Amino acid sequence: METKVIRGGRLLDITSHSAPYCDILVRGDSIAEIGPPGLASPEGAAQIDATGRLMHAGLMNGHTHSHGNLSKGTGDRWTLELLLTAGPWITGGRQTEEKYLSTLIGACEMLLKGCTGCYDLMVEFPTPSTEGVAAVSKAYADVGMRAVVAPMVADISFFEAIPGLMDALPPALQKDVERLRLAPYETTLANLEAVVKGWSYDREAIRPAVAPTIPLHCSDDFMMGCRDLARGHGLGLHSHVSESKVQVVSGLKVYGKTLTSHIDSLGLLGPDFTVAHGVWLDDDDMRLLGDHGASVSHNPGSNALLGNGIADTRRMLEFGVNLAIGTDGASCCDHQNMYESMRVASYVSHVRGPEWQRWLKPEEILRAATEGSAKALGFERCGRIEPGYKADIVFLDLGAINWIPVNDPVNQLVHTEDGSSVHSVMVGGRMVVENRRVVGVDLVALAADAERVAEKLKGVNTPNRALYDRLESIVGSFCPGLARQPFHINRFGAH
Template sequence: MGDGRAIIVRGGRVLDGARPGAEPGDLLIEGDTIRDVGPPGLAAPDDAIPVDARGKLLHPGLVNAHTHGYHAAHKATTDRWTLERFLTVSPWINADLSLEATRLSTRIAAVEMALKGCTACYDLPLPLPLPTIDALDSVARAYVDVGIRAVVAPMVADISVFHAVPGFLDALPPSLRRDLEDRAVSPEGAILSQYRTLFRDWRGEGGLVRLAVSPAIAHHCTASLFTGLAELARENGAGLHTHLAESRIQAVSGLKRFGKTVTAWLDGLGVLGPNFTAAHGVWLDDDDVRRLADSGAALAHNPGSNLRLGVGIADVRKMLDAGLDVGVGTDGARSSDHQNMYEATRLAALVSTAHGRGRDAGLSAAEAFHAATVGGARTLGLDKLGRLAPGYKADIVFLDLGRINWIPLNDPLLQIVHVEDGGSVDTVMVGGKTVVENGRPTTVDMAGLAAEADRLRPRFEELMSRNPELLGQAQAVGGEFCGALAAEPYHIERRVPAAADR
């Protein structure tokens, strides 16, 4: 395919937000775009390439609003971690990640997303000490190899976790302080000049990959770095994506440092706006939600990660009621292991009932599916994704209705949110190109990928396990200090099912 002829997909059932009943329908694709969707027998050019979708349910590719592809090789390597333990040691395990390892990890993530019905993601890599063109290429190439879309926002910061959390540095023994305090941060000037170089020199990757800006964690950036990055994003028409109010410790730290919430601080800096995506937002209060919604920002909700790290459950009902656009994310594999958007979407629906405000406070299947498609597209700043409708990109997932998840076929929308787990994915198209066929990637040799992962695994293991004494000490101090901080008062509460440090 792809020789300039149109594609006509016939015989399937079409599910999207406006067609929740998944009635029989045909789709006409021209180039990378859906031209028409209509009842069986839809008119098509004589030379259109026919695709037989009998026995298949077609839905728009899911959009992963927040992940870290460079984590993928680390899936299932940590048990009972907390966010702060992770941040304490993160500089150690990421500082020497090679470009080759980053590319491999990102390919693993991209293949998993494609195989599980996801056709686009917001990926936040962590190239240290600074994002370079080569680092960006190593991530972008992975997505191009697999054939799915990505908005790539390299994370930067000029304040380490030890400075961002008031009192943390003082709690470290002097020997640890020397080794830890300034790893993974760079001076503001160097960061801004490097980002300028990226925007000037990066050529993009065939329209599949876009560059965006990520101040990694909002309060790990000085005011001038954050505003400088926001300015760069604006000048280049790019997105701005940051981790915000993820844990109670972050919320308490922000209040101590700024005398207001981190979101109020950002609002005061003038950096909120339609290109702004906040990840997590578990500890946003009503005023924070209103500020984000009023600015036109969007939120990436990561329920699997939030549960795995025990940081609490974001109040998505309040966000939607305030008019805030919400997408669903898996987060990176170090905090939530897999990249399965079906499961993330189901979790979003399930955890929404945890706030104890009655049945109607939970997300409906329609709201969860909307968040996983159109909402995700909003977080990525790509408005022609997430629907099977004329003018939208031909990013289409074909589910096999003969698989057990669809026997019997009841309410398609309820079934896709609450039953589908990726096990029915047969074919995936991105921009009209087939990247998964018969449940296998067409673009990647799985045996080769496994062999490459085996070859590099000792390197990943070495990064995770070096200097265990120092890491053990840092984690012990971090756990104790952050546990005490998490117990300090905060003006809102969240359900926190299992947090080790509080």
């Protein structure tokens, strides 16, 4: 088995907020030994010079959407519901090449910004395909990044899911949105089954999962079908739960209970279940999630951009919820930068109130963005730099301006680092970013491909754009009306 020894670097120690000089011996894809400078290494071990570098465990993105990378920056003042309305416009008409390309753009951005694994809720309309999932998985494999590829599925369209919304549309628009109908759930479950049965990647690197997108968008039979499929094959489950106030108000109307108690009654909650966002979870919801050992991917940048509010992460931790951190898709966060997600996670916990002891600590945020996310993704032995763990290591340039001077490396990683100091990245013992370049990827060629494809998609999606323009004012007034209805908790920044 190939051995490598990393010498001369400083290793981040989260507990003591320090970064002592350490050598690291890597055997195969894992860390074999860590010791003071001068660590003995087997003859023939490759030497990696980490002089002037700070080493930290690869960040893990708890929630993203690969299809968003071709549409970054498209919207500005979009609520979640307007974003969902814009879905056919900004992600429609994709062929296999575009699915691959969109994923590759995000994978490169994540690696260049110190992130070595992600939970990708990719979408295909009207149902997932083995070719589409293969294209997305191949992009991660090509750059050597870990990923959970979770087809995001539904059998109820957004317009059918929000009570009263369809009736609020004039008949001509009702007819137009009817063509946004999704495949029957039996078809989608069969397609998911085919994806899982044909899986060819090592599950320690790239694994499948099942993502019933939003409970309101999935019939109960479909939710239970997803549950059985996931549990039968040992896969993760991931869903957007209580992301917006529109969702929680609609959930009460449709189910007569919170979305979390609804999916609990369907038997979905468990240690393999990840809630995306969870902004509008109440205490009982969080207790249920904690008791089931479930995870929440906290995506604070997206929650702020889409106006969904501020999640109560301190309360989640108090109820024993496993906290992960994510960016969300590039069309609702506009980047794939986990350093920024960590910083925003810190800031929004501060603006919840003056009780500073309840604000998240930088070490809690860093643990959530590494170990917490790794747990949500289902990657064991990831998220720490310790013997027995996978060798997923980010090397930051301590000569970069963010680190002059080094005072408290944990605080600086969360509050100061912006990704610009990432010099190289190792995943599973293999260097995948070297000297600020993704190994094997030509960004100039990638940019040319992206330009060409974006232009093509713009043409293809012109009718979808026109449909969005006709829907914007109706969805944009109906949904905020729902969000103004009373609910027993408040997560908005102001009343």
